[in-house]
Amino acid sequence: MSTFAWNDIRTVLWKESKSLFKFRENRSRYFTLFLAPMLLGLVFPWTWGPDWVKDFPTMLLAFFTPVLIIGITITDSFAGERERHTLETLLSSRLPDRSILLGKYLFSVVVGWSITLVFLLLSLVMANIAHGHGQILLYTPTVALADLALSFLAATLTAGVGIHISLRAATAQQAAQILMAFLMIPIVALQVGVVLFRDQLNALLPRLNGELILTITLAVMLILDVVAFWLAARRFQRAKLLF
Amino acid sequence: MDGIAIRLIELTRQFGSRGKAPRGFDVLAVDHLTLEVPAGIVFGFLGPNGAGKTTTIRLLLGLLEPTDGRCQVLGFDSATQGADVRERCGALLEYSGLYEQLSAEENLEFYGRVYRMPVLDRKARIREILSGIGMWERRNEMVGRWSRGEKQKLAIARALLHRPPLVLLDEPTAGLDVMAAMEVRESLASLAAQQGVTVFLTTHNMAEAEKLCNLVAVIRHGSLVALGHPDTLRMRAGGSRLEIIGRNFTAAALESLRAQPAVVAVEASNGRLLIDLRQDGEAAPLVSLLVEAGAQVEEVRRGKATLEEAFVDLVEEEK
Numbered sequence: 001m002s003t004f005a006w007n008d009i010r011t012v013l014w015k016e017s018k019s020l021f022k023f024r025e026n027r028s029r030y031f032t033l034f035l036a037p038m039l040l041g042l043v044f045p046w047t048w049g050p051d052w053v054k055d056f057p058t059m060l061l062a063f064f065t066p067v068l069i070i071g072i073t074i075t076d077s078f079a080g081e082r083e084r085h086t087l088e089t090l091l092s093s094r095l096p097d098r099s100i101l102l103g104k105y106l107f108s109v110v111v112g113w114s115i116t117l118v119f120l121l122l123s124l125v126m127a128n129i130a131h132g133h134g135q136i137l138l139y140t141p142t143v144a145l146a147d148l149a150l151s152f153l154a155a156t157l158t159a160g161v162g163i164h165i166s167l168r169a170a171t172a173q174q175a176a177q178i179l180m181a182f183l184m185i186p187i188v189a190l191q192v193g194v195v196l197f198r199d200q201l202n203a204l205l206p207r208l209n210g211e212l213i214l215t216i217t218l219a220v221m222l223i224l225d226v227v228a229f230w231l232a233a234r235r236f237q238r239a240k241l242l243f
Numbered sequence: 244m245d246g247i248a249i250r251l252i253e254l255t256r257q258f259g260s261r262g263k264a265p266r267g268f269d270v271l272a273v274d275h276l277t278l279e280v281p282a283g284i285v286f287g288f289l290g291p292n293g294a295g296k297t298t299t300i301r302l303l304l305g306l307l308e309p310t311d312g313r314c315q316v317l318g319f320d321s322a323t324q325g326a327d328v329r330e331r332c333g334a335l336l337e338y339s340g341l342y343e344q345l346s347a348e349e350n351l352e353f354y355g356r357v358y359r360m361p362v363l364d365r366k367a368r369i370r371e372i373l374s375g376i377g378m379w380e381r382r383n384e385m386v387g388r389w390s391r392g393e394k395q396k397l398a399i400a401r402a403l404l405h406r407p408p409l410v411l412l413d414e415p416t417a418g419l420d421v422m423a424a425m426e427v428r429e430s431l432a433s434l435a436a437q438q439g440v441t442v443f444l445t446t447h448n449m450a451e452a453e454k455l456c457n458l459v460a461v462i463r464h465g466s467l468v469a470l471g472h473p474d475t476l477r478m479r480a481g482g483s484r485l486e487i488i489g490r491n492f493t494a495a496a497l498e499s500l501r502a503q504p505a506v507v508a509v510e511a512s513n514g515r516l517l518i519d520l521r522q523d524g525e526a527a528p529l530v531s532l533l534v535e536a537g538a539q540v541e542e543v544r545r546g547k548a549t550l551e552e553a554f555v556d557l558v559e560e561e562k
Contacts, residue, residue, distance in 0.1 A: 011356040022344045089340025093357050094330040239308045
């Protein structure tokens with residue numbers, strides 16, 4: 001990547017960070033973005049017990065935390081800018097499409113993933129305080145790796161899909177709603193599957209290799225990530241954005 | 244660049260034909276528009292709502308692709324060299340495009356970074372430009388709390404921040420009070436006169452175009468209706484108007500006036516006659532005719548219609 005391109009991306013990152021940390025008048029967003037994950041990071045390990053560091057729910061939250069955060073930041077960054085009529089002015093500047101896209105994408109991913117990592121660290125501290133009893137509890141290597149990979153891929157997937165949806169939605173709110181619905185579909189489908197095929201699953205699960213399932217899940221997410229970003233990049237072109 | 248800042252050659256933009264508009268919505272927004280804008284002038288682009296002014300600005304900036312024709316800005320083709328065009332232009336589009344949660348200084352800081360202005364130059368220019376619009380003391384205020392006029396002035400300042408040789412302004416004084424609009428007009432006029440910046444502006448305000456523009460184009464339904472200096476357009480549309488103030492304008496006198504080959508129309512009301520003359524129609528014989536018919540003439544004015552009247556005439560002619 002050329003120096004110019006990186007400088008342009010840094011400029012967009014600078015603007016995005018200024019915008020995010022200056023929404024003093026919308027305190028509910030502060031809560032959703034920063035406080036809610038931290039509260040969950042305290043409550044979940046407290047109630048779950050010492051198995052928190054080696055159980056499935058950690059991974060589930062590692063997946064959902066960036067989804068919730070980026071569901072807000074990415075839709076605001078694209079659909080919100082268009083709604084506020086600042087996107088057209090940005091597009092009329094010299095910034096290349098790719099720099100705008102990458103700057104906004106990276107910013108959301110970095111914010112969403114960073115908050116998730118803080119959440120995971122905080123929940124580990126909480127697990128130790130509540131259930132350590134003099135011993136240091138650590139995430140098992142599999143859970144730690146799964147948390148890192150899942151949260152990162154969930155962040156990039158939400159950002160990619162979020163851009164695509166934002167560029168078609170009329171408002172940031174509509175984009176956020178569609179994005180959430182879209183990302184919830186596989187989860188609901190999973191739940192329905194569990195209810196419908198409970199007996200078969202109970203018979204099957206002990207024979208399955210958990211690490212293999214995790215690897216397959218991560219591989220599928222990686223492919224979906226690439227496809228989502230490719231679609232977003234294809235859609236994010238000046239000539240296609242304005243009517 | 245050969246002294247021409249903007250050159251449109253048969254520029255056409257249709258919405259809908261290539262699936263870029265909602266189904267059943269097919270509009271020829273810009274229709275084979277051909278014109279040239281010399282460098283260093285204030286150029287007014289006039290037209291009623293929906294005439295294609297905003298679409299033309301978007302085409303100039305390479306934000307839309309033309310359906311047909313070409314569009315050269317500062318020597319670059321907007322369709323294929325849009326990045327070069329945007330690098331060298333400042334733009335104020337339909338909306339101010341300011342980040343309302345950021346301060347005035349941060350808004351300018353961002354665009355200064357976008358245009359890769361060196362730090363020291365950027366800081367100095369921001370100070371210069373904010374002081375110029377009387378907002379330096381308020382640089383740290385959140386723009387969202389500013390009035391519409393203040394925001395508009397800041398948006399124009401943003402368009403000029405990186406010292407572009409060409410600025411494209413879509414209705415720059417819309418929504419401004421009289422004083423603010425006057426200040427904006429003055430600064431735009433001085434930009435062109437002193438700094439050689441080419442200003443391309445769209446406006447509905449004919450008085451503004453008359454005062455500010457060296458050259459105006461009138462468009463309707465995306466087509467060029469007229470192009471020229473505001474005075475030329477005024478003369479073309481209303482230059483042959485005669486206004487006579489006096490008494491005893493009898494019906495017989497009016498009839499004889501209407502019978503004159505130089506007269507197109509006569510309208511009388513409250514001691515005032517408005518006579519539309521054909522091109523090169525002379526006023527003196529008509530005044531003599533009235534006096535001979537017993538009219539008492541107090542004042543005769545060879546009409547200079549306002550640009551607004553000229554604009555209405557031009558647009559009506561095209562209907």
